[in-house]
Amino acid sequence: MLDWLQNVGQKGLNVVESLGRSALFFIGVLEGIGVALIRFRLTLREIHSVGVLSLVIIAVSGLFVGMVLGLQGYVNFAKFNAEESLGIFVALSLVRELGPVVTGLLYAGRAGSALTAEIGLMKTTEQLASMEMMAVDPIRRIIAPRFLAGIISMPLLAAIFSAVGILGGYFVGVGLLGVDSGSYWSQMQANVDFSSDIINGVIKSVVFGIACNWIALYEGYDAIPTAEGVSRATTKTVVRSALAILALDFVLTALMFSDI
Amino acid sequence: MTDANEYISSEPLVEIRDMHFSRGSNKIFKGLSLDIRCGQVTGFMGPSGTGKTTLLKLIGGQLKPLAGKVCIQDQDVNAISRSSLFELRKRMGMLFQSGALLTDINVFENVAFPLREHTKLPEQIIRDLVLMKLEAVGLRGARKLMPSQLSGGMARRVALARAIVLDPMMIMYDEPFTGLDPITKGTIVTLIKQLNNVLGLTSIIVSHDVEETLSIADYIYVISDGKVIESGTPVSLRSSSSKWVQQFLNGHPDGPVPFHYPAAEYTQDLLAGR
Numbered sequence: 001m002l003d004w005l006q007n008v009g010q011k012g013l014n015v016v017e018s019l020g021r022s023a024l025f026f027i028g029v030l031e032g033i034g035v036a037l038i039r040f041r042l043t044l045r046e047i048h049s050v051g052v053l054s055l056v057i058i059a060v061s062g063l064f065v066g067m068v069l070g071l072q073g074y075v076n077f078a079k080f081n082a083e084e085s086l087g088i089f090v091a092l093s094l095v096r097e098l099g100p101v102v103t104g105l106l107y108a109g110r111a112g113s114a115l116t117a118e119i120g121l122m123k124t125t126e127q128l129a130s131m132e133m134m135a136v137d138p139i140r141r142i143i144a145p146r147f148l149a150g151i152i153s154m155p156l157l158a159a160i161f162s163a164v165g166i167l168g169g170y171f172v173g174v175g176l177l178g179v180d181s182g183s184y185w186s187q188m189q190a191n192v193d194f195s196s197d198i199i200n201g202v203i204k205s206v207v208f209g210i211a212c213n214w215i216a217l218y219e220g221y222d223a224i225p226t227a228e229g230v231s232r233a234t235t236k237t238v239v240r241s242a243l244a245i246l247a248l249d250f251v252l253t254a255l256m257f258s259d260i
Numbered sequence: 261m262t263d264a265n266e267y268i269s270s271e272p273l274v275e276i277r278d279m280h281f282s283r284g285s286n287k288i289f290k291g292l293s294l295d296i297r298c299g300q301v302t303g304f305m306g307p308s309g310t311g312k313t314t315l316l317k318l319i320g321g322q323l324k325p326l327a328g329k330v331c332i333q334d335q336d337v338n339a340i341s342r343s344s345l346f347e348l349r350k351r352m353g354m355l356f357q358s359g360a361l362l363t364d365i366n367v368f369e370n371v372a373f374p375l376r377e378h379t380k381l382p383e384q385i386i387r388d389l390v391l392m393k394l395e396a397v398g399l400r401g402a403r404k405l406m407p408s409q410l411s412g413g414m415a416r417r418v419a420l421a422r423a424i425v426l427d428p429m430m431i432m433y434d435e436p437f438t439g440l441d442p443i444t445k446g447t448i449v450t451l452i453k454q455l456n457n458v459l460g461l462t463s464i465i466v467s468h469d470v471e472e473t474l475s476i477a478d479y480i481y482v483i484s485d486g487k488v489i490e491s492g493t494p495v496s497l498r499s500s501s502s503k504w505v506q507q508f509l510n511g512h513p514d515g516p517v518p519f520h521y522p523a524a525e526y527t528q529d530l531l532a533g534r
C-alpha cells in the first residue's frame with residue numbers, strides 16, 4: 001500500500017516536473033523567436049520542410065474529405081429538397097472544424113513526428129551538445145526557427161485544405177449529383193461570415209500550430225538519447241498532439257461558436 | 261616532454277576544487293581536486309564509466325557540480341552569467357567522441373559554422389580561414405563531402421578543424437584515439453602535438469588508450485572511483501608503485517580492479533537455480 005502511494009506520488013511529481021520543464025522550454029523558444037525573425041533564412045528553410053513538403057498529403061486529404069462532405073451532404077439535404085444549401089454545409093464544416101482539425105492531425109503525423117525524430121537524433125549524436133560547447137544556443141539556432149516555421153505553415157495548410165475540400169465538394173455535388181452550380185457558390189458566399197467563420201478557423205489553426213510544434217520540439221529535445229528513446233518520443237508526439245488538438249478544438253469551439 | 265617541476269610551475273588555467281557530482285544515486289565524483297596548466301597537454305586516464313566525459317562537460321559548464329568549484333582563468337564556471345559562460349566557451353574547443361558534426365551541412369560549412377555564428381567576417385575571409393584549418397588537418401580536398409560520407413577518423417579531423425577555427429585558448433579531446441586504425445591514430449597524435457606546440461594551446465585529453473596518452477601528455481591524472489588516485493609525468497607514472505596503476509597501464513584482467521562484477525558466491529548462485 002505504501003509502495004503504491006509512493007509510486008503514485010513519484011508519478012505525480014514526474015508529471016509536474018515535466019510540465020515545468022516544457023514550460024521553461026516554451027519560454028526559451030519564445031525568446032528565440034526574435035532571432036528566428038531576424039535570421040529569416042533559417043526559418044524559410046524550415047517552412048520548406050514542414051510546410052511545403054506537407055502540401056501533397058494536405059491537398060489530397062482535403063480533396064477526399066470535401067468529396068465525402070459533398071456526398072453525405074447531398075444525400076441528407078435531398079430528403080428536404082434543400083440541395084442548394086450544400087455549398088454552405090461543405091464550406092462551414094471545412095472552415096470551422098475539419099480544415100484546422102484534420103490539418104493539425106495530419107501535420108502531427110507528417111511534420112511533427114519528423115521534427116521530433118530530427119531533434120532527438122541531433123541530441124543522440126551530440127550535435128546539440130557540441131553546439132552548446134561552440135557557444136551557440138541550440139534553442140535559438142535550431143528550435144526557434146522550426147517553431148516559427150510551424151506556426152506560419154499551419155494556417156496556410158489549413159486554408160489550402162479547406163479550399164481544396166470546397167472544390168472536392170463541388171466536383172461531387174455539382175459535377176456528379178447535379179446540384180446547381182450557381183446556388184452552390186452563392187449560398188456559400190452569402191452565409192459564410194468572414195470574422196466569425198474564417199477568422200475563427202484561422203485562430204484555431206494557429207493555436208493548433210503552437211500546440212503541435214511545442215509538443216513535437218519538446219519531445220525531441222527531451223528525448224532519452226538512444227534509438228529507443230527517440231522512437232518513443234516520436235510516438236508520444238503523435239499521440240499527445242492528436243489529443244491536444246481534439247481537446248483544444250472543443251474548448252475553442254465552445255468559446256467561439258456558442259452564444260452562452 | 262616536461263618534468264613535474266616544469267609542469268607545476270606554469271600557470272593553472274583550470275582549477276577544480278573538492279568537486280562532487282552525481283547522476284541519480286550514482287556518485288561519479290567524490291571530492292575531485294586538480295589543476296590543468298597553461299600551454300601543456302594534460303591527460304586524464306581511467307576505465308570506461310569513471311566519468312571522464314562527464315568531467316569535460318563539467319569543465320565546459322554543461323553540467324553543474326553538486327558541490328565544489330570549477331574555475332577557468334579564475335572565473336567560477338557555475339557562478340558567471342550565461343553570456344559570460346558563452347564568451348568563455350568561444351575560447352574553448354571541444355572534440356566530441358563521435359565528432360558531433362552537424363549532419364545537414366557539408367564539411368566546409370561545418371568548419372565555417374562557428375565563424376558564421378560568432379563573427380561578421382566577409383565571405384572571402386571565412387573561406388580562407390576554413391581552408392587554412394582544413395589544410396592543417398589534411399582535409400582541404402574533402403570540403404564538399406557530407407558528414408555521412410566521412411570515415412570515423414576523417415570526421416574527427418573535421419571536428420578538430422572546427423574546434424580550432426575560432427583560435428581557442430584551450431581544447432578538450434574526448435577519447436580522440438578510440439576506434440581508429442593505427443595509421444589514423446598516429447595522425448591524430450601528431451595533429452594534437454602540433455596544434456599544442458604551434459598554436460600554444462592548452463590541451464586536455466581524456467582517454468583510456470594508455471600508450472597514445474603516455475606518449476603525448478606532459479602530465480597525467482589517473483581517475484578512479486570519483487577521485488584522482490595517481491598523478492605525475494608519464495615517466496613517473498610508469499614507475500608508480502600503485503598496484504592499481506600498474507594493472508591499468510599493463511592491462512591485467514584481474515587485480516585491484518576485480519574482473520567480476522560484484523555477485524553472490526558462485527557455487528551458491530548456481531545452486532540457487534535448482
Ligand SMILES: Nc1ncnc2c1ncn2[C@@H]1O[C@H](COP(=O)(O)OP(=O)(O)O)[C@@H](O)[C@H]1O
Nearest residue numbers: 283286288306307308309310311312313314315
Ligand atoms: N545522461 C546520463 N544520464 C545518466 N547517467 C549517465 C549519463 N551519462 C553518463 N552517465 C553515467 O555516468 C557515468 C560516467 O559516464 P562517462 O562520463 O560517459 O564515462 P567515461 O567517459 O569515463 O566512459 C557512467 O556510469 C554512465 O552510466
Ligand SMILES: [Mg+2]
Nearest residue numbers: 312313357435
Ligand atoms: Mg566517455
